[in-house]
Amino acid sequence: MLAVFGCCDTEPVYGFRVNAIMSSNPLGESIPNPNKYDPGLLFPIPRCSARSLLNIDKKLTMYGFDHWRAYELSWLDSKGKPTVALAEIFFDVDSENIIESKSLKLYLNSLNQEHFPDSESVAEAVTTDLSVASKSEVRTVVHGLASKNQLTESHRNGKLIDSLDIEISSVTPDEMLLSNEDDLVCDETLLTDLFRSNCPVTGAPDWASVLIRYTGTKIAEPQLLNYLCSFRHHQGYHEECAERIFRDIKQRCDPKELTLVMNYLRRGGIEINVYRSSKPLSMSEIQPRLIRQ
Secondary structure (H helix, E strand, O other): OEOOOOOOOOOOEOOEOHHHHHOOOHHHOOOOOOOOOOHHHOOEEEHHHHHHHOOOOOOOOOEEEEEEEEEEEEEEOOOOOEEEEEEEEEEEOOOOEEEOHHHHHHHHHOOOOOEOOOHHHHHHHHHHHHHHHHOOOEEEEEEOOOOHHHOOEOOOOOEEOOOOOOOOOOOOOOHHHOOEEEEEEEEEEEEEEEEEEEOOOOOOEEEEEEEEEEEEEEEOHHHHHHHHHHHHHOEOOHHHHHHHHHHHHHHHHOOOEEEEEEEEOOEOOEEEEEEEEOOOOOHHHOOOOEOOO
C-alpha cells in the first residue's frame, strides 16, 4: 500500500467527471434519506487534488491505508426482519479516489430496505460498490454487535504531550514550528488528544487523537504540540490533514522512520482512522478503538 502520486484527469468517475463532482458535493446539500439501494449515491473525490496542493511528489515515500468504521449499518433478512451491525472498511492509500463521508452514510442508508441472506452478502455488495467508486481494491468486514471489535481502549502505549505548557503561536498550519531538540536519537511514540480541524465544506469541527511513532533525532515536543494545535482553524479532509502532517514532520524533522495515526471521532455514524508511514503497514496493525470513539 504505497502512495502513488500523479495528476488528476477528467476521466468519468462513477457517472461524473472530476470537475462536475467537485461542484456537486452532497455534503453541503439537503438530501432526502434514500428508500432503495443506490450505489450511485457514493461521491468520489480524487486524492490527487489535495496532494497537488501539498506539493507531495514521488520523492516522499508514504505507505498506509484509511480505516473507516460505520456504526449505522442495517439491512433486511430474507423474512424482512431488520439486522443491525458495524462495518469496517479499508481503503488503500493509493486508491484514486476517497469517498465523501456523507455520501457513504447515504449509501449505507440505502441498504436499510434491501434484502440480503447474510452479512457476507452485505460485505460483498459494499466492497464491490466502494471498489468501483474509489477505483481500487476495498476490504469490508461486517461485525455483529456482540463482537469483541466493539470494545474500546482507554490505555495507549506512548507519551501523552497534552500537559505541556505552551503558548499557541499560529492559527494556521505552519511547518516552521517543527524542530528537533538535540542530537539524541530516539525511538518513541507521542500522543495527543487536542487535535481539531474543520470540514472544508460545512466548517463543522473534526476532532482526532493523534499518534506519532518515529525513530531519529528527538522531535521537540512543545513545538510539535504547537504545530498540531495550529490546525484548529484549518479546513481539510481527514486524509489531507494526515498527509500534510506526515509531510511536514518528514521534511522538517527528518526521522529515519515515521508512522502517523489519526483516530477521528465519529460524525454521522462514521469514524475515519488514517494511517500513514514511511514503511509498509498491514491492515492487521490497526489500533484498538479508542474510548473517545
